[in-house]
Amino acid sequence: MPRAAAPRLPRRRPDPFPYLLLLPALLLMAAVNLTPILQGFYMSLLKLNQFTLAQYLDAPFVGLDNYRRVLFDGASPLRAGLGLALRNTLLYTAVVSLSAIAIGLGMALLMNRDFPGRNLARTLLLLPWIVPSYVVGSLWGFMWQRDVGIINTVLVDWLHLLDERPFWLIGANSFWAIVIPTVWRTWPVLMLIFLAALQSIPEDPYEAATLDGVSRWQQFLHITLPLLKPVILIQLMFQIIDNIYSYNLVSMMFGNGAGYPGEWADLLMPLLTRQSFSYWLFGQGAAVSFVMMALMLVFVGLWLRAFRQQMSDTPHA
Amino acid sequence: MSPQQPHPLLFRLAQGLLATGLALGSARAAELNLWVMSTTEQQQADMRELLKPHLAANPALRVNVTVLNWESAWAKVTAAAASGQGPDVIELGSTWVPAVSSMGALESIGAQQQRELGGAQAFMPVMWSTTHRHDDPKIYAVPWYADARAAFYRTDVFKKAGVDPRDAFANWGSFKQAMQKINGTEIAGKKIAALGYPGKNDWNVVHNMAPWIWSAGGDFLSADRKRSALNATEAVQAIVYYTSFAAEGLVPRGALEKDSGQIESGFFNGQYAVIFTGPWILKQMATPKAKGGQLETLAASNFAIAPYPAGLKGNATLLSGSSLAIMKSSKHKAEAWKLLSYLTGREAQLRYSQMSSMLPTRLDAMDDPQLKRDPHVAQFLALAKNGRHYPSVAGWGPLESVYLKNLGSMFDMVGGVRGKYSPLAVKQAMDAAALEADQVLNAAQ
Numbered sequence: 019m020p021r022a023a024a025p026r027l028p029r030r031r032p033d034p035f036p037y038l039l040l041l042p043a044l045l046l047m048a049a050v051n052l053t054p055i056l057q058g059f060y061m062s063l064l065k066l067n068q069f070t071l072a073q074y075l076d077a078p079f080v081g082l083d084n085y086r087r088v089l090f091d092g093a094s095p096l097r098a099g100l101g102l103a104l105r106n107t108l109l110y111t112a113v114v115s116l117s118a119i120a121i122g123l124g125m126a127l128l129m130n131r132d133f134p135g136r137n138l139a140r141t142l143l144l145l146p147w148i149v150p151s152y153v154v155g156s157l158w159g160f161m162w163q164r165d166v167g168i169i170n171t172v173l174v175d176w177l178h179l180l181d182e183r184p185f186w187l188i189g190a191n192s193f194w195a196i197v198i199p200t201v202w203r204t205w206p207v208l209m210l211i212f213l214a215a216l217q218s219i220p221e222d223p224y225e226a227a228t229l230d231g232v233s234r235w236q237q238f239l240h241i242t243l244p245l246l247k248p249v250i251l252i253q254l255m256f257q258i259i260d261n262i263y264s265y266n267l268v269s270m271m272f273g274n275g276a277g278y279p280g281e282w283a284d285l286l287m288p289l290l291t292r293q294s295f296s297y298w299l300f301g302q303g304a305a306v307s308f309v310m311m312a313l314m315l316v317f318v319g320l321w322l323r324a325f326r327q328q329m330s331d332t333p334h335a
Numbered sequence: 336m337s338p339q340q341p342h343p344l345l346f347r348l349a350q351g352l353l354a355t356g357l358a359l360g361s362a363r364a365a366e367l368n369l370w371v372m373s374t375t376e377q378q379q380a381d382m383r384e385l386l387k388p389h390l391a392a393n394p395a396l397r398v399n400v401t402v403l404n405w406e407s408a409w410a411k412v413t414a415a416a417a418s419g420q421g422p423d424v425i426e427l428g429s430t431w432v433p434a435v436s437s438m439g440a441l442e443s444i445g446a447q448q449q450r451e452l453g454g455a456q457a458f459m460p461v462m463w464s465t466t467h468r469h470d471d472p473k474i475y476a477v478p479w480y481a482d483a484r485a486a487f488y489r490t491d492v493f494k495k496a497g498v499d500p501r502d503a504f505a506n507w508g509s510f511k512q513a514m515q516k517i518n519g520t521e522i523a524g525k526k527i528a529a530l531g532y533p534g535k536n537d538w539n540v541v542h543n544m545a546p547w548i549w550s551a552g553g554d555f556l557s558a559d560r561k562r563s564a565l566n567a568t569e570a571v572q573a574i575v576y577y578t579s580f581a582a583e584g585l586v587p588r589g590a591l592e593k594d595s596g597q598i599e600s601g602f603f604n605g606q607y608a609v610i611f612t613g614p615w616i617l618k619q620m621a622t623p624k625a626k627g628g629q630l631e632t633l634a635a636s637n638f639a640i641a642p643y644p645a646g647l648k649g650n651a652t653l654l655s656g657s658s659l660a661i662m663k664s665s666k667h668k669a670e671a672w673k674l675l676s677y678l679t680g681r682e683a684q685l686r687y688s689q690m691s692s693m694l695p696t697r698l699d700a701m702d703d704p705q706l707k708r709d710p711h712v713a714q715f716l717a718l719a720k721n722g723r724h725y726p727s728v729a730g731w732g733p734l735e736s737v738y739l740k741n742l743g744s745m746f747d748m749v750g751g752v753r754g755k756y757s758p759l760a761v762k763q764a765m766d767a768a769a770l771e772a773d774q775v776l777n778a779a780q
Contacts, residue, residue, distance in 0.1 A: 067778070068434060068437060068438060068729070068730070068732070068733075069437055069438070069729075071413070071416075071417040071438060072416065072417050072419070072438050072439050072440065074417065093774050093777070094774070094778070095733075095737075095771060095774045095775045095778050098771050098774070163589075163592060164588070164589045164592055165587075165589035183589075185588075185591075185592060185750060185752050187536065187592045188534065188535070188591065188592055188746070188747045188750055188752050188753075189747055189750065189752020189753055190752065190753075191752070272536065274536045274537055274538065274594050275535050275536045275537045275538055275540060275594070275739060275743050276535070276540075276736055276739035276740035276743055278535065278739075278740040278743060278744070280535070280744065280747055280753070281744075281753070292736075295410075296732070296733060296736035297733040297736065297737075297775050297778065298732070298733055299778060302778075
């Protein structure tokens with residue numbers, strides 16, 4: 019029997035009122051976000067250095083010359099050490115993102131169990147996340163000191179794990195000197211997010227799996243992990259963006275002197291900030307910021323394209 | 336319709352208000368903003384004290400003092416210079432004047448004003464040379480205070496090790512031998528390291544190396560000031576000599592991640608027999624611990640000062656300091672000039688020298704018998720005559736950043752955590768540093 023065609027509802031004109039309500043917020047957002055972005059882009063087209071800084075937006079217009087310099091001119095001072103900073107940033111991003119997610123997930127699974135004092139434990143575990151990143155940088159900067167730092171005291175004097183006090187703030191170890199505090203500060207918030215996601219997973223699949231004799235590990239692999247996948251994917255994307263743009267910790271830990279943390283702890287953002295400000299190449303600095311922003315937009319676009327389906331699934335889907 | 340005539344009463348009222356306003360305006364206190372760096376322990380209180388005579392002589396004047404930290408001052412000064420929203424009178428580090436003046440932010444000091452101060456001949460020539468760019472005869476600032484650097488050494492340690500300080504600080508060879516002899520000397524049951532200096536995590540890396548580079552006959556820029564000279568033989572020799580103390584264990588490895596303040600604390604605490612620093616620690620060593628000083632320490636009662644040991648081309652020290660300038664944006668330039676000339680005058684310089692242990696920049700103040708009564712200050716005043724300063728070029732700021740980074744990186748090598756330390760490796764690193772410095776110089780064109 020042919021189905022009766024559903025009656026077509028008359029197309030309603032969109033109500034302008036909600037849009038009017040949104041308008042002030044949109045205008046404010048545009049003023050706060052868009053204006054500096056546009057101004058920054060215009061700066062990237064100017065020869066803006068120490069001699070022209072006072073002219074600001076009236077500085078000589080050089081078109082795309084700043085982009086040519088930062089992308090293709092090996093003699094641009096802004097590019098000194100860029101390769102090493104890129105390597106460090108990629109390694110740092112990979113290690114921090116994966117470690118923080120793994121620890122956050124593991125701790126969320128532990129905190130999802132019932133045990134006395136669970137609420138207190140959750141609160142205490144969140145403490146590192148509450149500490150501002152610049153305080154984390156200063157504190158760990160003291161802790162990593164070779165002679166008087168608590169880390170060498172523990173490793174060498176108390177646990178006798180090492181014969182000699184290593185340097186943490188100079189040389190290759192400085193990579194770990196920035197990775198470990200970042201992971202320490204990041205995993206608690208991930209634990210909180212994963213815990214919320216875990217608590218939204220219904221009990222039924224676990225009960226059915228237990229009745230079928232499926233082990234806890236198999237339950238984690240085949241129930242928990244697939245259901246958490248959307249949350250994990252979106253957190254991984256946020257972590258990658260956050261860590262590529264990481265600045266505070268390195269700046270606070272190595273801010274004295276030239277602010278150069280050495281060839282193993284220099285990241286892209288500290289390098290670009292340091293070199294565009296200390297060499298007074300503000301136009302080129304703006305250009306390189308836009309190159310980074312463009313690369314990040316491409317990354318986010320590709321990520322969304324690859325994982326859009328998984329990320330739109332809810333954990334309890 | 337014809338324009339309305341104002342009502343006679345209203346007209347009178349307006350006239351009266353205007354006259355009252357003008358009278359009030361002329362009697363109203365002129366208000367000046369003054370930015371200074373934190374050089375003394377209580378800079379704000381010291382400035383109040385220092386300004387008292389000037390304010391008493393100018394009762395209609397008010398001066399708002401803002402104290403900036405040296406670490407963050409540069410960003411604030413450049414922001415003020417770029418935006419034109421700065422104070423009336425500003426303190427500028429001696430290396431900053433060429434850069435800030437090249438931004439067009441400073442009012443030039445005219446010939447008549449210079450004459451009022453006694454002209455260039457009234458000031459230490461090296462300090463006067465920092466008040467303008469080498470390619471611009473206009474004067475943009477007036478030297479306020481100076482500091483030189485010298486060796487502070489422990490007399491008790493030298494005595495116990497049997498080292499005569501006069502021989503030790505005679506030349507580079509005798510200094511190295513003395514440090515080898517002194518290293519590890521026990522004082523009060525504690526071994527003391529021969530020398531203390533910071534590594535790369537410090538603002539003073541370039542300032543610490545400069546006297547050695549000059550004493551070897553090297554410099555930071557070529558004679559035409561267009562290229563870096565950091566990789567020239569003399570400069571490299573000096574860098575190798577200076578870093579060799581750490582490479583040979585005469586500077587403890589742990590010192591290499593410290594900054595200048597921590598090294599000075601180490602000297603007070605008996606960790607190092609010799610450090611090279613400025614007169615500012617004299618004040619600390621004369622102040623009781625209860626007031627935040629170091630008077631009771633063993634170092635404070637057993638120290639003496641010596642000049643840098645002589646290299647192949649004699650011995651030089653870094654003479655730096657601060658100048659005062661008037662910003663173009665000032666709306667009270669006449670009052671600002673009066674304040675500047677008061678602060679850079681003889682009496683105020685002498686008073687500020689007592690407060691900060693810094694040296695005056697006026698020659699008539701340097702000759703003050705009361706100032707010379709302190710033998711340590713007298714020694715610094717004598718050393719200042721051998722003082723040198725960096726080239727007065729507009730692009731010194733970026734250049735110093737390049738040098739700071741690259742000279743600082745030497746200490747990673749010396750500390751054994753980056754490559755193998757050798758004179759050849761130092762030369763190669765300085766070649767790379769000079770290349771980067773040349774790129775920065777070219778980019779500034």
